[in-house]
Amino acid sequence: MNTPEGRTAPRPMRLADGRPAAAAWSLDPAIAHLNHGSFGAVPLPAQERQNLLRAEMERAPVVWFPQLPERIAAARVEIAAFLQVEPGELALVPNASAGISAVYAALRRRRGGEIVVTDHGYGAVTMGAQRLARRWGGRVRTAHVPLDADAQRAYEAVAAELTDATDLVVVDQITSATARRLPVERIGAEARRRGIPLLVDGAHAPGLIAAPLADLPCDFWVGNLHKWACAPRGTAALVARGPLRDELYPLIDSWGATEPYPDRFDHQGTVDATSYLAAPEALAFVERTWGWERARRYMAELADYAERVIGAAVAEHTGERGPVDVGMPVPGMRLVRLPSGLADSREAADRLRDRVAAELGVEAAFTSFGGTAYLRLSAHVYNTAAEYEQFARACVPVLAEWARAAAQPVEKVS
Template sequence: MSETLRDLFLLDPELVFLNHGSFGALPREVWEAQQRWQLEMERNPVAFLGRRSAILLREAREALGTALGAAAGHLVFMPNATTGVNVVAQSLRLQAGDEVLASDLEYGACDAAWEHLCARQGAHYRRVEIPLPYQREHVLARLLAAITPRTRLIFLSHISSTTALILPVAELCQAARERGILTLIDGAHAPGQIALDIEAVGADFYAGNCHKWLCAPKGAGFLYARPEHHGLLEPTVLSWGYAASRAGHSGFDAYLGRSLFERRMQWQGTRDISAWLAVPAALAFQARHDWPAQRARCHALAAQALHTLTQRFGLSPIAQDQDWAQMVAIPVPAQDPESLRRSLFEDSGIEIPVTYHGGQVFVRLSVQAYNSADDVARLLAAPALQIGA
């Protein structure tokens, strides 16, 4: 089945692609769906963008919300999760001395955004160390212990990027709500990789990607916000949603939308919305191919690679198998990460990232439904990973 699925994707057949986690990979039929939307847009751009887009975007959000456990009215499309994080960060209006609390497992680009914005407002971005090997209960305990009277928001990944760990976001959001503290969850790697019910997570804000594990086109992400926070959020670009009237234009309903959330967020100038409109096609593709079963098979292949390599190197996994999903950080002997990545690609034709955290180097393996046991065997046989074999 995996070989058949590989044929349904656009990946180079000569490449061993074990890095779905970085940018995803697109099924041919989803790519074709996006192209159909682009063609339809170009046949009458004014009608498509000016009059139809609001309805089309809502239909796409309804499909996404049904899949991820969120009301369509509480979702807006974003180019990616990082943009969603920035929208929340720039809307907070922190005061001097306020704090944003996070773990030291967060994505570097989001760390940079918080550090910049907090510094500009005289606030503090505090990163709490999460020791490895990973113990789920320690994340919650250490973050809650770090709360101070000035803590305004807690920021946490659902699945960490460098270390691929599933973090206890639902427990954190509940505990933070009891303390009157806002929560923002970076769900870049969660949708499609694990079963997700956003409402059950209980976050005030949840930013996610569709272009990674949901297999939607690049440029498809989203931001979820609880309804009581819609008025707090402001886009990174102000546009027609802030206009008191249509100011000389008629027939441009999409500029305003139905709600405050839509008016402010979904229209920030002319853009290609085809990636967002193709999200339902990606969801349909996964539904037809029994994605829960595919995820379980992928996890088993990743576990095989993890335990084979850690035993080979005499190293210990950084977490239990239930603490990660289709993406796993495999410890390897200390070495230059970029040299190892380059060797795996240039010498073995394997596209896979090499990450590092806390002085430890990892081969971060992503196994998606198009991957086969042969792909994992190629990784295990790569000359660059024979140290200690």
């Protein structure tokens, strides 16, 4: 199929035996899975590896847990190689928010207790920053970055909020709600010049960006491995550099508390850490099947195609322009503006997500920014152009009808 501009759809990815890429996942074929970016999807080889590890754990728990820290340390070496960082910089945590919480718990007020965030920040991370600011007796300053801001404008918006009272800067590498990059490298250079710690929320970066920490001057970085990297859920990386990393401790104190960073994070009592140990198998599966470079290229091409097809359908059924200029686009992720009136808040976007799943059989991500509703596209290797074409044909007209119904005035009962 060709797009309205005449561009051909990318050919689907296949396994070595010719089967569709989706055959390597256990996703329900009756559902269209168009939202890899929220919770990810674990390929069967990684699921099988984790199941074997759990069976091993249950066969001999007293043997398993004493040797677990050493095995986690070995997994860290493989994950560090994938992210192209030093193993001694990387600790494993359950998710990006857990890593950020560990950073918040460790930092002390050094100046005026102010924390700078952006209006694109992940809600839970921003709420944690607000709680930390209250504990410090400070406040949170929010940099307002226009959705279409390029790197220069986005940098200027954040830099304008930095003052002599700033104790921490928290910036997304890839934003969740708006699917765009922020110039974390430039922001990091300015923060370092001013002596301000920088925490980068790279939740979406592993797997989507080849080397997310290259040329990135930051004190702390977190990234989820269960998203684009397809690791079992409950696996994320916390990377810390510089003297502040020695202040980091896991949220659960265990017998490794006296060990240096990151070794003390390998000791977490009876926590089921099989997701950590199975994560390298997920990374290796994509590499040996297609290669990560080819996989990323396909995801980028497919997201571009999906944006054009669905955006054209939105325009056809509503007269409104679908594609969105996000200033610094991300490979594999795109935004499409939804018909007006569908979701003017995060809560309304979540309700729309649940309704689309229940009534249309589609797992999709819906977000809201500045009172405008968006469909956030996030493609992976198991997705195909046909799925997005079907969404454009079957779902966009329904969304347009729902928007028209929502815009109808409610008659008062006398």
